[in-house]
Amino acid sequence: MLEADNLECVRGDRSLFRDLSFRVDGGQCLLVSGLNGSGKTSLLRILCGLLAPMHGTVRWRGQPIRALGDAYRSELSYLGHLSAVKEELSAAENVEVASALAGRSVPAQAARSALAEAGLRRREDLPVRVLSQGQKRRVALARLLLGGSTLWLLDEPVTALDADAVKWLAGEIDRHVARGGVAVLTSHQDLPLATAPLQTLRLRA
Amino acid sequence: MLEADNLECVRGDRSLFRDLSFRVDGGQCLLVSGLNGSGKTSLLRILCGLLAPMHGTVRWRGQPIRALGDAYRSELSYLGHLSAVKEELSAAENVEVASALAGRSVPAQAARSALAEAGLRRREDLPVRVLSQGQKRRVALARLLLGGSTLWLLDEPVTALDADAVKWLAGEIDRHVARGGVAVLTSHQDLPLATAPLQTLRLRA
Amino acid sequence: MSGINWFRFSSPQSFYPLAAKMIPWFSALAVVFGVIGLYISFFVAPTDAQQGEAYRIIFVHVPASWMSMFLYLVMAFWAAVGMAMNTRLAGMMASAIAPTGAMFAFLSLWTGSLWGKPMWGTWWVWDARLTSELILFFLYLGFIALQSAIDDPRRADRAGALLAIVGVINIPIIYFSVQWWNTLHQGASVSLTRAPSMAKTMLLGMLLMALAFWMYSIAVSLSRARAIILERERHTVWVEELSELNQ
């Protein structure tokens, strides 16, 4: 489904990687690893179309993502180093509002149960500002789960999560892949994934 | 050296912990663990005096830290969830400037070699803005090492660090403790510490 | 005197019922003073020779102006007490007073304008007194806006206290600066002349109305303070018991 074809990424005046090609199909998971600064974030941003590669193309279902535009974006969820949660809004409002902006409104009830699953039961109505670092990250993850999209691009999703939450997230990724979805992840920690077809891509700076 | 005496912390209207007492002596390391939102960050901020506890006192060398003031702060280094690096300045400038502000100016050469140790050789003069997430964290750690202070309070220091960097940091903490320093850490990951006297404090929400 | 433990009342828990007992008294006083004051304003005080009946605005305008300034001082006092002694109640009192003070400042501006239109032919002039009252109104609004922009009540109290104290240092500076600024340009372009005979009834009416406003301010700030206590202390046991009584 997701193909990278001869990608090259240049940041500043250094080429981070070149001739990078891979293919991830439905029901597969790709783990991108590499040292700090090896270009994992840059790769993920290229894959979702936020950053233009120096060379090469990214294809989704055989078509270049530039050509697909909104059609591609409606199938994708991206979670970056930044969690994109609004500190003023409550956790529940955050999830609802973000889903509406992404063009996939969800009923309030669904938002609350996603938050509960993410371990924020009874904190749904607190403003996010007062949540701890890990709790904020969980709000972002709850939003991800609700998206119902086929392609997950997760940049260090387990940052700030405690061991329980890491296990829960790994389970969710497993289920997503088992459902036929595609997941591309980066992480410096080991993720207890059970999915069979796990590819690993190692970037070296 | 560092004693907590019957601490209670209230955030919003929930009491995170109460009657918390412990003592860490020179050459010891305290690992604070707990789920997301259990109050690790709050505890560290109380220990460094940024947050006033609801009840209880923190003592350093037998004296309440409120009374010690600057004298206490001159012996302490704190690294929080935020790295306190200036994106516009280069890594080297960051370290120099931060040390000067902390009241412990260091020569430029020392700053550069600390950065090199932290794995940023040849990136000393790049503006921090273009560094990757993990590299930014390393700049903050380099500053820490230069401080020469007795008490290290590190809140999830390994966030965004790759495996090599985690190992390096653990080694540095070991050396600090071996030198007779005190370290208080939080982390959701296992740290490969070799130090013998490692206490663990588990907060539960 | 020394038998009463004043410190005891600085806890919200004991203050809450105490305030409940005081509110009816102050309300009653406000009504009594108000009724007599209004009677004097409308039925005892004679018509002014130059201004006709319009001058009767003075009976609400001047007391409102006085209260607006006085309440700022009271607010700053509580704020300072809260900062110095770290008592929760003082901060709550300061936030309870601010809206009432702002209301009186607005009232002073409004009634002043309504007075100015028939007297000076314009709703507003940039005269020293008017201008400094306007700035006082802004200071109140700043205090309220700052507090409402901060969620954590402890932080809101302390930030507001600091602002109120800075403001109180500034009020005399502002007052004199505006006076100076203005007198340079124009002399006493407007002055209220009144027959000496009526000065006494007028003063009495103004005083009574001022007393009424004062009592009103106390009553309303106390009950606002009670509401604030309920909001902030809702997780304590005593409030929970209290709400059971109420249900």
Added chain:
Amino acid sequence: MSEASLWNGFSAAVRRDLLLAMRRKSDVLTTLFFFVIVTSLFPLGIGPETDMLRRIAPGVLWVSALLATMLSLNRLFAADYVDGTLEQMALSAVPLGVLVAGKVAAHWLLAGLPLTLLAPVLGLQFDMAPRSLAVMVASLAIGTPVLSLIGAIGAALTLGVRGGGVLVSLLVLPLYVPALIFGAGAVEADVSGLGSGAHLSLLAAMLAVAGFFAPWATTAALRIALE
């Protein structure tokens, strides 16, 4: 993408920004207070003569409205950029341009509209005539959306740029000049008996042009900022 879902996206963006503004009520109010305070500063700096104040009133009110709008510009995208929401909006199934239009509309509802409604009260302080006040309100009603639209471009261009907050004023103020000239000019034209019609229709023409181009330019600028 269907028209209905475009509309949904637009209104989601508007509603979200209004919700955020409700949460930080002080945000909306302070734009207004700023307007009030700045207009009041001028008499303090210039002196209290009613005659002169009446003459400079339209200019002062328009300049203050312009500054107030401009100051509220940095809350248009900056917060969303810093916390990653803008990234997510760029990756939304709804075209970014639609979301941007929604945000600009919300900005006008929260800044331009209240300013327009408040202006007559301040005009009284300057002793303006009722008729001038009416022209003033009309010119602000047409002019403030132009300010929001053009301002959005500036806000987007300065995102994540060092010192953006002040840079935006540098970019945007020159573009605001025509709106200012025609807006304040309308009142003066009316006073001098020339009739404000011509000025107001020029202002309306500017609104049409800005409404057409600005969301597009803003979207382009946002994509650059996100690279």
Added chain:
Amino acid sequence: MSEASLWNGFSAAVRRDLLLAMRRKSDVLTTLFFFVIVTSLFPLGIGPETDMLRRIAPGVLWVSALLATMLSLNRLFAADYVDGTLEQMALSAVPLGVLVAGKVAAHWLLAGLPLTLLAPVLGLQFDMAPRSLAVMVASLAIGTPVLSLIGAIGAALTLGVRGGGVLVSLLVLPLYVPALIFGAGAVEADVSGLGSGAHLSLLAAMLAVAGFFAPWATTAALRIALE
């Protein structure tokens, strides 16, 4: 703490802020441009009669200088707060008050001083007399530090607060009024032959008071913000 190391801390804070400003040059320049543009907007909004322009010139220049300073306030602490530097400063061995004083001094060097130097050029636009220009510069030279000092309190109070950027103007503008009145008043007093001495010495007295209290209040506000 020894006096020498206090001084070192102060100068480290000044030098750091100047260094940061060098990196984002646009920051300093835009404060200036804002000043220039706002003063130039007035003739556009008000009309070109020289006579009136000359009369309103001191007021307009002072109000613009005040707004320009105020706008640059949010870069005083906000960035340091967001990235955690302020936390580190509060934990420094150097007392926070000293570092704050250093930051305020740097702010004046980067905002107030350039404005003061630029003012005479703009005054010429308004056809001000050379003598008035000199008084104007003197009043700005004494007055702008007051603006930086008082502004720092407001900037510290609104740190991390919702809608801080505009809230700061609401808090600070009323406190700026005396400086504005005496500053702009000095020029007018000189023109009307009363002599500007009294105004300027009152301004200087305000500077003394602010210099004494403001760093203390700012430090207290910062500690509150960091809780």
Added chain:
Amino acid sequence: MSWNSATEFFAMGGYAFYVWGSFGIAAILMAGEMLLVRARRRAAFLELGREIVARRAGGR
């Protein structure tokens, strides 16, 4: 007593708008403030009740 009739009293010598505008707004503002304070207290109690119910249901 200077008033001959109620109409004369309400006319206030031609200044009715100004005088009653002042006293009226004062009355409205004060009454409004009292209502607002009462509403705030009510809201606090409602919130409290809701929370207590939730606390009992959810255990703590």
